[in-house]
Amino acid sequence: xxxxxxxxxxxxxxxxxxxxxxxxxxxxxxxxxxxxxxxxxxxxxxxxxxxxxxxxxxxxxxxxxxxxxxxxxxxxxxxxxxxxxxxxxxxxxxxxxxxxxxxxxxxxxxxxxxxxxxxxxxxxxxxxxxxxxxxxxxxxxxxxxxxxxxxxxxxxxxxxxxxxxxxxxxxxxxxxxxxxxxxxxxxxxxxxxxxxxxxxxxxxxxxxxxxxxxxxxxxxxxxxxxxxxxxxxxxxxxxxxxxxxxxxxxxxxxxxxxxxxxxxxxxxxxxxxxxxxxxxxxxxxxxxxxxxxxxxxxxxxxxxxxxxxxxxxxxxxxxxxxxxxxxxxxxxxxxxxxxxxxxxxxxxxxxxxxxxxxxxxxxxxxxxxxxxxxxxxxxxxxxxxxxxxxxxxxxxxxxxxxxxxxxxxxxxxxxxxxxxxxxxxxxxxxxxxxxxxxxxxxxxxxxxxxxxxxxxxxxxxxxxxxxxxxxx
Amino acid sequence: xxxxxxxxxxxxxxxxxxxxxxxxxxxxxxxxxxxxxxxxxxxxxxxxxxxxxxxxxxxxxxxxxxxxxxxxxxxxxxxxxxxxxxxxxxx
Numbered sequence: 001x002x003x004x005x006x007x008x009x010x011x012x013x014x015x016x017x018x019x020x021x022x023x024x025x026x027x028x029x030x031x032x033x034x035x036x037x038x039x040x041x042x043x044x045x046x047x048x049x050x051x052x053x054x055x056x057x058x059x060x061x062x063x064x065x066x067x068x069x070x071x072x073x074x075x076x077x078x079x080x081x082x083x084x085x086x087x088x089x090x091x092x093x094x095x096x097x098x099x100x101x102x103x104x105x106x107x108x109x110x111x112x113x114x115x116x117x118x119x120x121x122x123x124x125x126x127x128x129x130x131x132x133x134x135x136x137x138x139x140x141x142x143x144x145x146x147x148x149x150x151x152x153x154x155x156x157x158x159x160x161x162x163x164x165x166x167x168x169x170x171x172x173x174x175x176x177x178x179x180x181x182x183x184x185x186x187x188x189x190x191x192x193x194x195x196x197x198x199x200x201x202x203x204x205x206x207x208x209x210x211x212x213x214x215x216x217x218x219x220x221x222x223x224x225x226x227x228x229x230x231x232x233x234x235x236x237x238x239x240x241x242x243x244x245x246x247x248x249x250x251x252x253x254x255x256x257x258x259x260x261x262x263x264x265x266x267x268x269x270x271x272x273x274x275x276x277x278x279x280x281x282x283x284x285x286x287x288x289x290x291x292x293x294x295x296x297x298x299x300x301x302x303x304x305x306x307x308x309x310x311x312x313x314x315x316x317x318x319x320x321x322x323x324x325x326x327x328x329x330x331x332x333x334x335x336x337x338x339x340x341x342x343x344x345x346x347x348x349x350x351x352x353x354x355x356x357x358x359x360x361x362x363x364x365x366x367x368x369x370x371x372x373x374x375x376x377x378x379x380x381x382x383x384x385x386x387x388x389x390x391x392x393x394x395x396x397x398x399x400x401x402x403x404x405x406x407x408x409x410x411x412x413x414x415x416x417x418x419x420x421x422x423x424x425x426x427x428x429x430x431x432x433x434x435x436x437x438x439x440x441x442x443x444x445x446x447x448x449x450x451x452x453x454x455x456x457x458x459x460x461x462x463x464x465x466x467x468x469x470x471x472x
Numbered sequence: 473x474x475x476x477x478x479x480x481x482x483x484x485x486x487x488x489x490x491x492x493x494x495x496x497x498x499x500x501x502x503x504x505x506x507x508x509x510x511x512x513x514x515x516x517x518x519x520x521x522x523x524x525x526x527x528x529x530x531x532x533x534x535x536x537x538x539x540x541x542x543x544x545x546x547x548x549x550x551x552x553x554x555x556x557x558x559x560x561x562x563x
Binding site: 447 | 485486505506508509510511512513537538539540541
């Protein structure tokens with residue numbers, strides 16, 4: 001090779017021209033197993049950087065060390081889809097002077113593409129790269145150390161950031177094709193021992209449920225799908241990460257086989273369940289912005305009809321070509337749904353941030369039919385409430401809410417309510433679900449919110465949807 | 473009524489663990505995962521349940537993981553029966 005972009009992390013940072021106050025970005029494809037954020041921010045702290053804006057596609061429990069970097073002034077601003085664990089708890093209690101900016105995946109893609117979120121230096125972990133920066137989320141070499149599958153959330157960063165540093169744990173010979181990130185977008189390539197622990201990709205939000213209530217909810221949701229009017233040859237589908245919403249796929253599969261119906265594509269976070277249906281010939285194509293487990297990641301690597309897409313192609317509200325605009329049915333979970341069908345997936349009922357917007361806003365708004373699956377109560381915490389703690393997905397995009405006490409249909413979709421009633425499903429007023437929850441748990445006391453804004457929830461069009469206040 | 477040390481309940485999600493021991497007056501120490509929303513409701517329910525069983529002097533340590541009222545009443549009653557030796561279900 002006549003040219004090389006290989007550098008140490010420190011040299012790559014120096015070469016990037018990064019200065020105090022600039023914006024750095026990361027993807028979260030390794031989810032709970034991510035090692036890149038902590039590695040890079042530790043190095044930036046050691047090099048004396050201050051007041052950086054950390055713009056990650058999401059952050060989780062594993063990023064607890066950021067608390068010290070925030071206290072020491074290395075990181076002064078965060079943009080992300082979600083926060084979990086000790087970092088989320090500290091931020092909810094007022095750790096940061098500046099509020100965290102929360103965006104959906106599609107909203108982040110749009111903001112990067114249209115310049116509202118300008119990235120100075122992107123640090124993008126990859127499971128393989130050649131020394132010019134052709135990189136992807138898997139490796140075909142025998143030295144492969146990690147696999148995360150799709151790099152969908154990293155692709156806008158790679159394309160639009162001023163400077164791109166690829167960080168890999170498997171340097172392979174040129175040309176590393178097929179690739180996700182093009183060498184044309186990359187300035188430096190850094191080799192490290194490990195970019196992430198692939199076994200932890202499916203940790204965090206994703207659970208494969210054996211809980212009988214989740215199974216009941218999944219069966220009800222499957223009946224909603226099947227009788228909605230959208231379950232017909234060539235339909236398309238996406239599921240979220242909650243236990244029940246994942247289990248729905250199992251029951252839909254049975255009905256697809258029985259009725260001889262095939263789906264044209266499955267979208268979004270792709271799971272082993274979806275891969276199975278695809279391999280059985282029940283789903284034509286898989287459109288993958290994020291591989292939710294190792295099976296999905298391997299499938300993306302090996303199957304040409306399993307297509308990686310960027311978050312812009314996946315769910316941007318500003319591009320008519322984004323896949324959510326072609327999506328028929330989405331099945332999502334929720335922390336809270338209120339009587340106006342507004343959904344909260346970010347802030348717990350105790351006022352502490354504990355989730356992520358993900359593609360919730362995007363898919364609910366663009367799909368033909370959005371179904372929220374959630375229990376009436378989780379322990380003593382109500383999921384159907386008079387008013388959501390924090391507004392994440394406006395009720396205008398939410399069509400059906402499935403609980404174990406009945407199914408509520410948004411009054412704006414009377415035709416769906418009629419179809420479900422005709423199929424014998426228990427259709428109830430959402431207000432009655434909220435009342436039922438209250439009758440069991442009593443009236444919760446007001447949360448001890450302070451007057452400091454710790455988070456700002458953006459809508460996917462770049463407007464402000466809600467503000468999150470500190471918990472005292 | 474003599475109160476001995478006794479326990480009922482578990483630390484599972486949706487349950488409450490009640491430890492009762494000797495004390496002067498009703499001293500209730502609650503740790504709850506839903507403290508902000510329901511802490512005072514849960515304390516008064518524990519107090520009411522014990523008073524209803526005629527227990528006025530006891531120290532109570534409760535660790536709550538989001539239990540519903542029916543569960544709290546049942547666990548408090550079971551702990552009280554074990555602590556006092558008075559079987560309220562039998563009589």
